Amino acid sequence: MIELAKEKVRQALNWVKEKVRQALNWVKEKVRQALNWVKEKVRQALNWVKEKVRQALNWVKEKVRQALNWAKEKVRQALNWAKEKVRQALNWVKEKTKPIFCIVICIAVILAIHFFGIITWFENYIQISKEVKITDIVSTLVTCSIFFFGYQISKAQKNIAKEKLKLDLFDRRYKIYNAFKNGGGALNKKLDENEVTKIMSRMYDGYQESLFLFGEEVYDRLYHIYLAIQSLLVNTGQFNYLKSFPHDDDLYKNEIQPLVQKMRQDRTKIDEFYHDIDKIFSKYMSFEDLNIK
Incomplete structure (x- = not known):
């Protein structure tokens, strides 16, 4: 047992x-x-990160290439514009001074044709001492006439150059005004990335030039509104990205809520600027009030 x-x-x-x-x-x-499952997931995650980094680098390279091409195109356009403006200015000056030159030439021809008649007239109707030569008097009169008309031509050319400078200043100021007037279109969700980039590029060039064309006050306003629009665009993209995640209280409190608050501040600043934009530019855009010394 x-x-x-x-x-x-x-x-x-x-x-x-x-x-x-x-x-x-x-x-x-x-x-x-x-x-093995963890290793596989880590490997997949690393491959995903590598792929995203590769895509990001390719995107950056493409953007840099586009920016360089855009810069080259802008430089080429600026040079062509400058050449065209110089050509137009020269043609305009020639056209405006042509009648004055014609008058001077006509006077010179008339004096040359009637030179001896003028001498005879002086000899017959004016009593002049024998010590004074008639030719000297006529030469003096011709010289004074040429000097007078030369002075008039110089004065006319100075006025023409001043008006041309005023017109160029107005055109450049209006270009900046128009760039910021239409700059709010960058916030239009229907625009593609290239169109938004073009709008922001025009605003960037505008606020850079505004310091020399308007002064520090306008430059400061344009600089800060450019930053506000750029910030709103970036934060809007970040906000849309964060919304794709599942709801999480910590994510909302630490990321989304501060982002929304900053977007509201930028939007308020932008709305105030566009409400006052005409008032900001008006005193600089009156063609009659442009003072060129």
Whole structure:
């Protein structure tokens, strides 16, 4: 009877050992599978990050290439514009001074044709001392006439240059005004990225030139409104990106809520600027009030 009990205990111990061994093997297998799954997920995550970095680098390269091409195009356009303006100015000056030159030439021709008649007239109707030569008097009159008409031509050319400078100043100021007047279109969600980039580029060039064309006061306003629009564009993209995540209280409190508050501040600043934009530019855009020394 005792032997039978011992055998049963031994069998029970062997069964327990077997079950424990099987359980340990099962746990080892599950741990191995879990480690393999984690390795696979890490590998996939690394590959995803590499792909995103590669795409980001390609995007940056493309944007840099586009920016360089845009800059080259702007320089080329600026040079062509300058050449055209110089050509137009020269043609305009020639056209305006042509009648004056014609008058001078006509007077000179008339004096040359009637030179001896003038001398005879002086000899017949004016009593002049024999010591004074008639030719000297006529030469003096001709010289004074030429000097007078030369002075008139110089004065006319000065006025023409001043009016041309006023017109160029007005055109350049109006270009900046128009760039910021239409700058709010960058916030239009229907525009593609290239159109937004063009609008922001025109505003950037405008506020850079405004310091020399308007003064520090207008430059400061344009600079800060440019930054506000740029900030609103960037934050809007970030906001749309964060909205794609599942709802999370910490994410909303630490990321989304401050972002929304900054977007509201930028929007308020932009609305106030566009409400006063005509008032800001009006005193600089009156053609009659442009003072050119």
